[in-house]
Amino acid sequence: MIDLHSHVLFDIDDGPETLYESMRLCEMGVEYGIDRIAATSHLYHPDEIATFLRRRNDRVLRLREEISRRGLPLRIYAGAEVFVDDSIFQAQHLEKVTLNGSRYLLIEFEFHGLSARRLIRYVDTVFEMGLVPIIAHPERYSFLQQDFALAQFLAERGAYFQINADSLAGLTGFEEFDLAYRMVRHRTASFIATDAHSHLARGNDLLRMIRSFPPDISRETLDYMLYTAPSCVLSDKEIPPVRRSEHRHDGQRF
Numbered sequence: 001m002i003d004l005h006s007h008v009l010f011d012i013d014d015g016p017e018t019l020y021e022s023m024r025l026c027e028m029g030v031e032y033g034i035d036r037i038a039a040t041s042h043l044y045h046p047d048e049i050a051t052f053l054r055r056r057n058d059r060v061l062r063l064r065e066e067i068s069r070r071g072l073p074l075r076i077y078a079g080a081e082v083f084v085d086d087s088i089f090q091a092q093h094l095e096k097v098t099l100n101g102s103r104y105l106l107i108e109f110e111f112h113g114l115s116a117r118r119l120i121r122y123v124d125t126v127f128e129m130g131l132v133p134i135i136a137h138p139e140r141y142s143f144l145q146q147d148f149a150l151a152q153f154l155a156e157r158g159a160y161f162q163i164n165a166d167s168l169a170g171l172t173g174f175e176e177f178d179l180a181y182r183m184v185r186h187r188t189a190s191f192i193a194t195d196a197h198s199h200l201a202r203g204n205d206l207l208r209m210i211r212s213f214p215p216d217i218s219r220e221t222l223d224y225m226l227y228t229a230p231s232c233v234l235s236d237k238e239i240p241p242v243r244r245s246e247h248r249h250d251g252q253r254f
């Protein structure tokens with residue numbers, strides 16, 4: 001499986017502090033079914049891109065070296081989780097922090113109080129840059145928990161959504177679970193990822209979390225959200241629509 005959202009890099013954000021801790025996260029991911037990770041460290045301000053890239057590229061190289069030295073069957077792809085606020089209106093060169101150099105930009109916002117109008121402007125600004133937004137963990141935003149139609153509106157506009165596996169596993173509270181589940185059932189979300197920060201707390205034990213997903217989420221849906229769609233992102237291809245047959249709920253699981 002592909003983990004499209006992970007704070008696996010060390011000494012760059014609120015993820016692991018050391019290479020050792022990054023490796024623990026990598027080992028946990030492999031143990032629980034992950035073979036590709038997009039390293040999506042936080043980028044909080046567009047002015048910081050140059051500094052961010054220097055640091056991120058160094059951490060990616062060092063982590064890849066250690067993975068290869070230890071023979072771990074895991075590939076690391078460079079990316080970022082870009083915090084979007086009004087500074088995006090002046091932002092330049094966000095194409096440098098897309099997922100594996102693709103057209104797809106993983107973005108997040110403040111968790112409360114964002115108006116629909118502003119959210120739509122932010123998403124449109126990403127499109128105007130020639131990029132395709134993937135909105136991280138929509139189920140965590142109160143303004144989407146209270147307005148599912150807004151999420152559907154953004155999806156129809158061409159934005160993509162990535163929900164967190166722990167939300168869908170019911171580990172983070174009812175509101176988050178409820179929206180995550182609705183977005184999977186209605187095909188509003190295209191990706192599931194871990195948003196892992198540490199092997200100790202917010203981990204990437206993905207297969208274990210999948211066992212706690214609602215039983216009516218089919219194997220086909222999981223394949224699409226954890227492999228087919230993220231694989232298109234990493235290779236900069238268009239994301240195929242979900243096949244209608246995937247609407248059946250046969251209860252098959254990994």
Ligand SMILES: [Fe+2]
Pocket residue numbers: 005007081136195
């Ligand atoms: Fe994140």
